[in-house]
Amino acid sequence: MNKIGVIGAGKWGSALAFALSEKNEVYITSRTPRDIKNFVSLEEILELKYIVIAIPAQEISLWLKEHFVNKGQKILVAAKGIEASSGLFLNNIYKDYVKDKDIAYLSGPSFATEVKKSLPTALVINSKNEELSDKFASFFPSFIKTYTSTDVIGAEIAGAYKNVIAIAAGVCEGLELGKNAAAALISRGLVEMQRFGCAYGAKEESFVGLSGAGDLFLTASSTMSRNFRVGLGLAKGKTQTEILQELGEVAEGIGTAYALQKIAKDRDLYLPIAREVYEILEGKDPLSSLKSFLSN
Ligand SMILES: NC(=O)C1=CN([C@@H]2O[C@H](COP(=O)(O)OP(=O)(O)OC[C@H]3O[C@@H](n4cnc5c(N)ncnc54)[C@H](O)[C@@H]3O)[C@@H](O)[C@H]2O)C=CC1
Ligand SMILES: O=C(CO)COP(=O)(O)O
Known part of the structure; x- marks a missing residue:
């Protein structure tokens, strides 16, 4: 079983942790401690090879600067947004911290509430590294159909x-x-x-x-x-x-x-x-x- 860490225990982070736990051992963390299954510290999550980051786009610059330590992890970005203060896209922001070959972006129609009910959903995993997209795609449960694309x-x-x-x-x-x-x-x-x-x-x-x-x-x-x-x-x-x-x-x-x-x-x-x-x-x-x- 692969170990996956989820950073951000909001609606989407929690739903992804739930979905990914069908096939993997999933750990989750958030800026405030939560009484939820497999909740661990950020330090423990950063040691894992596969990490999903579900922190909103407007917060991510500062968060990466203050908390992220690159240990060669493979990252799946779950947020959808453009930074208001700078007009920067997420891939521009992440570029300073993670190599293109180590990062993928999640997209597609997916209300967290429905994912939490295991309702049929289709997602796209987007990365310049097709092997990485395939790897992340393989982590998703049967009720989520995954597609891959290089159009980050x-x-x-x-x-x-x-x-x-x-x-x-x-x-x-x-x-x-x-x-x-x-x-x-x-x-x-x-x-x-x-x-x-x-x-x-x-x-x-x-x-x-x-x-x-x-x-x-x-x-x-x-x-x-x-x-x-x-x-x-x-x-x-x-x-x-x-x-x-x-x-x-x-x-x-x-x-x-x-x-x-x-x-x-x-x-x-x-x-x-x-x-x-x-x-x-x-x-x-x-x-x-x-x-x-x-x-x-
Ligand atoms: N909820 C949904 O159905 C979906 C949401 N998304 C995207 O996922 C991202 C997160 O959305 P939700 O989880 O739904 O929002 P939410 O409002 O439920 O949760 C946001 C989470 O981010 C954490 N957070 C906020 N600022 C932070 C900071 N500075 N440091 C650390 N953690 C911080 C909060 O503690 C909270 O756990 C957004 O970009 C959203 O567009 C994408 C697909 C579906
Ligand atoms: O991105 C989403 C569904 O795919 C969630 O949309 P909202 O953030 O508007 O709820």
């Missing part, structure tokens, strides 16, 4: 961007603009994130597969998504602080909307939905924002 940047951008579109879809639903509007928003969101990804060298097909359309359809159409619920809250006129307090969990689409705004400005890119989400988060009236986007 495509998977990463799709996974992060769909959270922003999910916020917009939540706003649309909260304003009761109808299913036509939602479909228009989601399909244009898909094109927007694909165009953005391709500008960074991503493969077009990653956006029509599980990592892109798959995860976008899931997240932008369900109240199970935290990002979608952020949008519902914004439509009701709630502030970011109120929404996050009610949520009590991470919603990566917020930080990512700020990151995309920074990137769009720096690189002079046209990202219309991401811009509207950013502006709504900054206080623009959600109805006039979506109407200006959806009408002639």
Whole structure:
């Protein structure tokens, strides 16, 4: 049996620990001690060969700087987001700590709650090192179908961007603009994130597969998504602080909307939905924002 360590005992880290324990010996750690099975210290996890990191994108830079020690571990990154303060993608952040051959990124439509119930799920493991992707793929249980890809940047951008579109879809639903509007928003969101990804060298097909359309359809159409619920809250006129307090969990689409705004400005890119989400988060009236986007 392989030993796998999971860092971050939030919703996704816990669900992955549960799923991976079907075939492996799994240990988990978090910044605050938890009374859960196989909870160990970070030091013990860092000694393991295979590690899943489920710390949110906005926290990872500082965490790596303060806590990570490279001992040649193989890393699977489970977060989906772009760092707001710098506009850096996760693979840029990890580059300073882990070699490309030792790292893979997880993507695909996967609500933690459903994984915890062992419901059928499909995931993609993305790495420049195909052997490593295959290795991580072999760790997953029978109820999770795994695919592999070398398009790290495509998977990463799709996974992060769909959270922003999910916020917009939540706003649309909260304003009761109808299913036509939602479909228009989601399909244009898909094109927007694909165009953005391709500008960074991503493969077009990653956006029509599980990592892109798959995860976008899931997240932008369900109240199970935290990002979608952020949008519902914004439509009701709630502030970011109120929404996050009610949520009590991470919603990566917020930080990512700020990151995309920074990137769009720096690189002079046209990202219309991401811009509207950013502006709504900054206080623009959600109805006039979506109407200006959806009408002639
Ligand atoms: N929940 C889900 O269904 C899925 C989540 N994800 C992604 O996984 C990542 C984590 O999400 P969740 O676990 O759902 O969020 P969560 O809000 O349930 O948990 C976040 C975890 O990160 C830990 N954490 C936060 N800041 C930290 C820091 N500075 N140092 C150490 N630990 C820190 C928290 O203690 C908590 O355990 C996000 O990027 C999310 O987009 C990806 C797929 C599915
Ligand atoms: O990434 C997810 C499902 O694939 C989870 O989405 P939320 O963070 O919006 O809940």
